Amino acid sequence: MMDRTKMLCVIWLCIFPMSDSKSIPIGMFRTECQDRHFWLAVRSNFLGYTFRFDVEGGHGVHTVTGPWAAECGYTTALDASGDLTLRASYLACHVKNQEDSELQLLVWFVNQGVHGEEASYPLLLTCQLQQPWNPREIVCEENYMEVSVLKPTPPDDQKGTEWMNPAPVSPEEGLSEWRVVFHVPVVSEEPGEAGAMREETVPVGMAHLLGYYINSTGSRILLRCPYGSRLSYPMQVNGIEVELVSATVLYKHQWTLLRVDTSVACATREAVLAETHIVWSFPQVLSPVVQLPVTRRRVRVGVEGQYLSSCMAQQWGYQIQEQEGTVEIRVPFGAKGGLLKSHVSDNEYSQSYFLDLFYLHEWEDAQWSLTQQRTFRPVSLRRQPQTPRVINNTVASEGAFSVALGVFPPDVSLVNVTIAGRTVSWSEGGGRLGLGLSHVPFPNGTHAYLLQAPFSHPLVSQRYLGDRHRRYTLSVIFSLLVSPEADLYHHPAMVETDLQDVELPRIEGQCTQRGVELQLHYGNVDADWTVYMGGQRLDWELMQLAGYSLVVKNDQFSMDVPLFSQGMTYEGLGMEGLLVSAQLSVVHSDTGEDITHRQHCVFPMYELLVCLPDGRVVVLIDTSEVFPPIDPKWTSLLNPSCRPLETNHTRALFSFTIESCGTVKILIDGQLHYINEVRYTPKYLSHKKPPSNHHLNFRIPVGCIHPANGTRTLSIFQPQNHTPSPATSRSRRLRSHSTEHWKQPFLTGERDRRTATRDVY
Numbered sequence: 001m002m003d004r005t006k007m008l009c010v011i012w013l014c015i016f017p018m019s020d021s022k023s024i025p026i027g028m029f030r031t032e033c034q035d036r037h038f039w040l041a042v043r044s045n046f047l048g049y050t051f052r053f054d055v056e057g058g059h060g061v062h063t064v065t066g067p068w069a070a071e072c073g074y075t076t077a078l079d080a081s082g083d084l085t086l087r088a089s090y091l092a093c094h095v096k097n098q099e100d101s102e103l104q105l106l107v108w109f110v111n112q113g114v115h116g117e118e119a120s121y122p123l124l125l126t127c128q129l130q131q132p133w134n135p136r137e138i139v140c141e142e143n144y145m146e147v148s149v150l151k152p153t154p155p156d157d158q159k160g161t162e163w164m165n166p167a168p169v170s171p172e173e174g175l176s177e178w179r180v181v182f183h184v185p186v187v188s189e190e191p192g193e194a195g196a197m198r199e200e201t202v203p204v205g206m207a208h209l210l211g212y213y214i215n216s217t218g219s220r221i222l223l224r225c226p227y228g229s230r231l232s233y234p235m236q237v238n239g240i241e242v243e244l245v246s247a248t249v250l251y252k253h254q255w256t257l258l259r260v261d262t263s264v265a266c267a268t269r270e271a272v273l274a275e276t277h278i279v280w281s282f283p284q285v286l287s288p289v290v291q292l293p294v295t296r297r298r299v300r301v302g303v304e305g306q307y308l309s310s311c312m313a314q315q316w317g318y319q320i321q322e323q324e325g326t327v328e329i330r331v332p333f334g335a336k337g338g339l340l341k342s343h344v345s346d347n348e349y350s351q352s353y354f355l356d357l358f359y360l361h362e363w364e365d366a367q368w369s370l371t372q373q374r375t376f377r378p379v380s381l382r383r384q385p386q387t388p389r390v391i392n393n394t395v396a397s398e399g400a401f402s403v404a405l406g407v408f409p410p411d412v413s414l415v416n417v418t419i420a421g422r423t424v425s426w427s428e429g430g431g432r433l434g435l436g437l438s439h440v441p442f443p444n445g446t447h448a449y450l451l452q453a454p455f456s457h458p459l460v461s462q463r464y465l466g467d468r469h470r471r472y473t474l475s476v477i478f479s480l481l482v483s484p485e486a487d488l489y490h491h492p493a494m495v496e497t498d499l500q501d502v503e504l505p506r507i508e509g510q511c512t513q514r515g516v517e518l519q520l521h522y523g524n525v526d527a528d529w530t531v532y533m534g535g536q537r538l539d540w541e542l543m544q545l546a547g548y549s550l551v552v553k554n555d556q557f558s559m560d561v562p563l564f565s566q567g568m569t570y571e572g573l574g575m576e577g578l579l580v581s582a583q584l585s586v587v588h589s590d591t592g593e594d595i596t597h598r599q600h601c602v603f604p605m606y607e608l609l610v611c612l613p614d615g616r617v618v619v620l621i622d623t624s625e626v627f628p629p630i631d632p633k634w635t636s637l638l639n640p641s642c643r644p645l646e647t648n649h650t651r652a653l654f655s656f657t658i659e660s661c662g663t664v665k666i667l668i669d670g671q672l673h674y675i676n677e678v679r680y681t682p683k684y685l686s687h688k689k690p691p692s693n694h695h696l697n698f699r700i701p702v703g704c705i706h707p708a709n710g711t712r713t714l715s716i717f718q719p720q721n722h723t724p725s726p727a728t729s730r731s732r733r734l735r736s737h738s739t740e741h742w743k744q745p746f747l748t749g750e751r752d753r754r755t756a757t758r759d760v761y
């Protein structure tokens with residue numbers, strides 16, 4: 001795919017009398033025959049303390065350096081990997097040229113040690129021209145401009161065969177008689193006169209002194225000069241900076257004076273980085289050296305002296321765009337063909353990119369049937385900040401996070417990742433921990449790292465958001481190593497996903513014989529829920545104090561709350577018994593969302609007395625064991641008009657306030673005792689016998705004790721002997737007036753005020 005003409009030879013020339021020449025170490029030199037250049041590279045690790053190239057010429061040895069190198073067609077550089085490179089034009093000074101197609105150059109590579117000791121390595125470069133010379137060829141090197149044109153054929157009538165098949169006469173015969181006419185703009189103070197040109201005709205010898213190398217080979221006439229030489233001038237073509245030398249060479253051939261245009265122009269704009277691409281622009285038509293119309297044009301781009309096929313250019317992302325008279329070569333930063341190098345400093349990641357870029361631009365115009373222009377502009381972009389990208393590949397339905405970090409050149413490798421404080425090394429792989437850690441190579445030579453972690457993984461954090469939504473967060477630090485400096489770079493990444501996958505806690509309740517049983521099913525978000533029993537936070541202390549018994553299972557707990565224990569709420573007393581409720585809640589500490597269950601239960605009661613904080617007294621009386629039987633319908637309080645609220649054959653339910661129904665109030669020790677009693681008070685019917693004494697003995701004391709000036713609380717009293725039995729049944733008749741008959745199953749007064757006011761009424 002590449003137009004690569006392999007190097008032809010590197011020869012150890014032992015005939016040279018240089019005493020300290022060394023034999024050539026294998027692999028330290030690479031040479032290539034490129035289009036119009038010899039190319040030679042010396043490995044960086046072979047370079048001495050100082051080093052140089054010498055070339056062997058007719059009159060001795062020249063060191064390849066400075067203006068001499070530029071005038072003579074040599075370019076040296078240290079490339080991105082530190083290798084020393086030499087590009088020498090096929091038309092360079094001291095190249096042995098056989099008919100412009102067999103080219104040979106003897107180069108000495110000279111290494112110098114710290115103490116000045118030298119070692120020289122002679123290299124004979126031989127190249128065979130692969131592509132024949134074109135009528136005009138322009139080279140825009142880093143340090144010089146070069147144009148070579150076909151020696152014009154003399155007019156038909158004087159055409160000599162020597163021109164077609166050069167005679168074995170020295171080609172530079174008569175060179176000293178040549179003249180060069182330079183066209184230069186007139187430097188004028190008057191703005192109106194801009195654009196005026198003047199001519200300056202100088203002999204070749206004088207041109208040499210001005211830095212111009214002018215010579216001829218078998219078939220070509222050549223002009224070369226460094227940039228910025230005298231008589232060259234800058235201009236703008238289509239907004240792009242161009243340096244131009246406008247020159248005509250005049251020479252005599254036999255009896256004819258011939259003139260040939262050796263003007264040369266090079267676009268000097270450097271490639272720039274525009275966001276993600278390197279952009280290098282030059283004019284479509286290099287107007288100072290073009291005579292319109294241009295009939296055909298072509299641009300080819302290459303790196304390191306090799307052309308890219310359009311297929312490869314496309315694959316590597318290189319583009320050539322032409323618009324509005326400008327050609328733009330666009331190369332993605334870091335693209336193949338160049339060298340990408342990573343750096344870390346202060347945990348900032350950056351990349352340097354080196355690209356040995358060149359292009360060939362060829363065209364046909366009215367003057368030259370074909371012009372080829374080769375332009376070389378190595379690009380060197382140092383330490384461009386390049387924050388690695390975190391790529392979120394997570395697909396919620398797959399139930400796992402998938403996060404990649406990249407893309408990196410080969411000099412970056414992952415050492416370990418740290419998730420929620422836990423470090424997993426790359427060699428460990430993460431598989432043992434249920435994590436996936438993998439390397440993702442890309443076809444363009446870069447790579448990325450991929451981390452996968454199931455949402456349910458313990459190192460993935462979860463947060464409940466309310467309404468059954470949950471946020472999973474994977475927070476990771478990738479630790480990477482940059483070679484060969486062994487610098488560490490840490491890159492944090494965080495990905496999260498919200499799912500409506502929460503199974504909320506669920507509470508169930510049942511009424512049991514002894515009280516209420518409550519079950520809490522935890523659901524699938526266990527963290528951050530607080531449990532409240534009857535409005536009070538459920539903890540061990542409360543459980544112990546209140547006498548709850550707890551059975552804990554994997555996914556739930558169940559708790560027995562005894563009747564009359566703390567946490568039970570009085571709802572009412574009726575004929576059917578005592579109505580109570582127990583309320584269990586779970587409250588999410590972040591969202592405040594609460595899940596509450598209130599279990600209502602009715603407990604059948606034989607007899608019961610309830611003192612309410614509002615001063616009401618509710619009392620249930622049973623008469624089943626009274627002998628002789630009485631009808632509860634005919635019972636009343638001290639005030640006979642206070643009749644039962646409800647009755648059946650054996651029970652009577654009273655409800656009254658302590659300020660009514662003849663209630664007697666006594667202050668004892670700062671407490672007010674409110675005393676009343678249930679009596680048998682049938683309506684007298686004249687024809688009926690009055691009630692017996694027995695019946696008049698039926699008196700059940702009822703009453704409440706409240707603090708004289710404190711807050712009244714709820715209290716519930718049961719008969720001392722509330723389990724009816726035949727033995728005690730008869731004693732009913734002998735009941736005393738004492739309120740001590742009633743035993744308090746729980747005392748609201750002993751309870752925490754806060755909770756008492758909340759759950760008891």
Ligand SMILES: *[C@@H]1O[C@H](CO)[C@@H](O)[C@H](O)[C@H]1NC(C)=O
Nearest residue numbers: 058093097172214215216217
């Ligand atoms: C011109 O080229 C010839 C042969 O290539 C060479 O011998 C001569 O030295 C060159 N002239 C100059 C001035 O370099």
Ligand SMILES: *[C@@H]1O[C@H](CO)[C@@H](O)[C@H](O)[C@H]1NC(C)=O
Nearest residue numbers: 332333334335407442444446
């Ligand atoms: C290399 O390939 C990766 C993955 O396709 C891409 O993200 C990156 O931009 C490419 N790099 C260059 C310089 O083209």
Ligand SMILES: *[C@@H]1O[C@H](CO)[C@@H](O)[C@H](O)[C@H]1NC(C)=O
Nearest residue numbers: 415416417423424425479488
């Ligand atoms: C993670 O890698 C870095 C770099 O090698 C190292 O300094 C650090 O100790 C590693 N951490 C663990 C826990 O292995």
Ligand SMILES: *[C@@H]1O[C@H](CO)[C@@H](O)[C@H](O)[C@H]1NC(C)=O
Nearest residue numbers: 392394395396495496497498
């Ligand atoms: C990552 O991907 C998930 C799933 O597609 C998405 O919910 C989330 O918003 C993405 N972004 C981040 C920063 O986590």
Ligand SMILES: *[C@@H]1O[C@H](CO)[C@@H](O)[C@H](O)[C@H]1NC(C)=O
Nearest residue numbers: 575576577647648649650651
């Ligand atoms: C009176 O009502 C209570 C509670 O509803 C019941 O248990 C009892 O059997 C009833 N008595 C009669 C005689 O119906």
Ligand SMILES: *[C@@H]1O[C@H](CO)[C@@H](O)[C@H](O)[C@H]1NC(C)=O
Nearest residue numbers: 669670671707708709710711
């Ligand atoms: C209640 O009354 C007594 C005596 O009347 C008094 O000493 C006491 O401070 C009072 N307490 C309250 C809480 O008001």
